[in-house]
Amino acid sequence: MFPLPETDTALIPQDLQDRVSFRIRQLQILAYKRFEKVITDFGSAPRYYGMLKIIAANPGIAQIRLAEAIFLDRSSLVPIIETLTHEGWLVRKPAAEDRRVRRVYLTDEGLRRLSLLEVEVNRHEARMTKGLSPQSMATLREGLEQMAVNLTEQDQTTKD
Amino acid sequence: MFPLPETDTALIPQDLQDRVSFRIRQLQILAYKRFEKVITDFGSAPRYYGMLKIIAANPGIAQIRLAEAIFLDRSSLVPIIETLTHEGWLVRKPAAEDRRVRRVYLTDEGLRRLSLLEVEVNRHEARMTKGLSPQSMATLREGLEQMAVNLTEQDQTTKD
DNA sequence: TATTGTTATACTCTATAACTATA
DNA sequence: TATAGTTATAGAGTATAACAATA
Known part of the structure; x- marks a missing residue:
């Protein structure tokens, strides 16, 4: 053990x-x-x-x-x-x-x-972001933003 | 208007x-x-x-x-x-x-x-991840993982 | 008729404390 | 004494429906 x-x-x-x-x-x-x-x-x-x-x-x-x-x-x-x-x-x-x-x-x-x-x-x-390079941070922010856009755009087209 | x-x-x-x-x-x-x-x-x-x-x-x-x-x-x-x-x-x-x-x-x-x-x-x-390149995805995953590690490590050292 | 803010209400999710049965 | 699962309970956080005031 x-x-x-x-x-x-x-x-x-x-x-x-x-x-x-x-x-x-x-x-x-x-x-x-x-x-x-x-x-x-x-x-x-x-x-x-x-x-x-x-x-x-x-x-x-x-x-x-x-x-x-x-x-x-x-x-x-x-x-x-x-x-x-x-x-x-x-x-x-x-x-x-x-x-x-x-x-x-x-x-x-x-x-x-x-x-x-x-x-x-x-x-x-x-x-929280310790150890992340400025470049990683930039890519991370872009990715998070893109995902938010994707999700809100889809919400609009779904249009329940 | x-x-x-x-x-x-x-x-x-x-x-x-x-x-x-x-x-x-x-x-x-x-x-x-x-x-x-x-x-x-x-x-x-x-x-x-x-x-x-x-x-x-x-x-x-x-x-x-x-x-x-x-x-x-x-x-x-x-x-x-x-x-x-x-x-x-x-x-x-x-x-x-x-x-x-x-x-x-x-x-x-x-x-x-x-x-x-x-x-x-x-x-x-x-x-959700539409439009993100494989490279962006990889960086994104690494970033998210690093942040999770940071947050759990800090939880342990805080040790309330 | 539609919109803004509000209220009443109910539902979901969660933690805390106390219990039980085991270890 | 401590641990795993459970129960009772309470506190957030949220949405829906109906209402009052206003547009």
Whole structure:
């Protein structure tokens, strides 16, 4: 009997390891667990980092546009916006020209905290991509982007 | 006013698009939605394709090893195994040498159906990676693997 | 009539804690 | 005492359907 614990990868057959879809899923699980463990003191914001960045880049975005951008139903976004508003990250203001719309903005405090959070996200990203050459990173980014395009294009043509 | 709808990507700032962690998350969401829409008639198996492949490669694996391999708590695995057993994919047999353990196997029917499911997974993967050169694919796979290694290694050293 | 945001509701997925049976 | 599997339970996260306000 060997004292070495069997590694997880030993159980994963090669053809599964070669599947990009499997790797993506596995990475998302791992990265998310790690991210949540490492980043604290930012309330519930870390998991919505991407969304906060989109709001920062599109101040006053309507909730429905925001929901579409992150592939969520507009109703699913409501409690998220509410929580982040209570935590001081966001404010909603009714749109003057269309009073159905509520525009979403980062607060000054939210902007300030987002820049601090960004430092942590950078660290996380650096740890995750350690050992990858700039060239590999570039190819990786292109590949990930191409796949996202492929998947969204197919969604449009499918047109349920 | 232009008739063209604003694309999602127009809302995503470049620095966010360049984040591998953001892309991974986005891709996982898109790929999963697409996968579930396209693949039907396989019961609840498609979402557990990876797990079924691991069982196929490790016949008689103990539930706890399987849970570790897919980063789930052993208790979370129980209802999954149960469902797939009821659907005829799996059987559990008590281990002779350690009666606490229940060994998990694919049924003959499960093996047969898994090979059919695999055809669909291949199609999904091909659509997703369309336009990527063999070289890009190779670099992509290496990058994804390296990141998985980075994340699991860091988990071990953190050692909470 | 259609759209935006909201609410009520239900479903899925997951972890934690406690239990059981074995070791 | 520790481990494998199970159960009960609770907490996220999500979508669907229906509603109010507005266009």
